[in-house]
Amino acid sequence: MRVRNVIELSRGEEAQRFRVRKAIDTIVVHRIGATIGTNGTDISKRFREDPNVGKYTGMQVPYHFVVDRWGKVDQCLTLTETGYHARTKWNRRSIAVACVGDFRTDQIPVDQWWGCIDICALMAEWVGANRYEIRGHTELPGSSKPGKDCPGKYFPLDELRTEIGRGVEPMLREEAIDKDMATAGITISAASPMNA
Numbered sequence: 001m002r003v004r005n006v007i008e009l010s011r012g013e014e015a016q017r018f019r020v021r022k023a024i025d026t027i028v029v030h031r032i033g034a035t036i037g038t039n040g041t042d043i044s045k046r047f048r049e050d051p052n053v054g055k056y057t058g059m060q061v062p063y064h065f066v067v068d069r070w071g072k073v074d075q076c077l078t079l080t081e082t083g084y085h086a087r088t089k090w091n092r093r094s095i096a097v098a099c100v101g102d103f104r105t106d107q108i109p110v111d112q113w114w115g116c117i118d119i120c121a122l123m124a125e126w127v128g129a130n131r132y133e134i135r136g137h138t139e140l141p142g143s144s145k146p147g148k149d150c151p152g153k154y155f156p157l158d159e160l161r162t163e164i165g166r167g168v169e170p171m172l173r174e175e176a177i178d179k180d181m182a183t184a185g186i187t188i189s190a191a192s193p194m195n196a
Contacts, residue, residue: 001115002073003065003075003119005074006044007075007077009045018080018082019082019092023092024080025127026093026133026135027095027097027127027132027134027135028085028134028135028140029097029134029136031099031103031152032066032099032101033101034102038100039068040061040065040066040075040076043061043098043100047059047061047062058084060083060084061076062084062085063076063096064077066097066098066100067099067100067112068112068115070112071115073118079095079123086143087143088142088143090143095123099112103153104149104154105154116160120164134160136155137150138150
């Protein structure tokens with residue numbers, strides 16, 4: 001798995017708010033409709049340019065990672081930036097992973113499923129094996145409007161948690177992950193798994 005860095009394309013009007021790594025303890029999985037975009041670059045552009053899409057997020061993409069239908073992963077925010085993907089306290093303590101598609105009505109494609117597993121496993125390792133939990137957006141109390149179903153009934157969250165709990169080895173292994181990298185500029189890119 002390669003993670004494409006599209007962070008500079010994702011900047012909104014609002015100043016970025018950073019948080020310390022030790023405050024992060026949750027990985028939140030979302031769905032985002034293909035009408036917004038099909039990858040992190042397109043989705044970031046819509047949040048930046050369309051007030052109807054970006055009005056609640058300061059015109060900035062709210063997701064740290066976007067997984068497209070073919071399993072390709074784009075990183076849209078640094079890991080220590082706060083993404084405004086939920087309505088409550090969850091923003092400052094979580095990493096947001098959005099999968100393109102509508103899992104209220106559709107099954108997740110196999111390639112996308114494995115891309116989601118890989119990035120969630122990598123983020124679970126980065127957060128710390130004994131410190132993280134994986135939640136769906138609407139599993140977080142107060143994080144969305146009533147009646148919302150995100151990522152959707154056809155997204156197998158329990159299976160995702162089981163796979164990550166088994167210690168699935170992410171395919172991104174060109175360099176070992178440096179667990180001591182706690183600077184605000186940590187990013188993942190195609191050139192290197194973790195950059196300071």
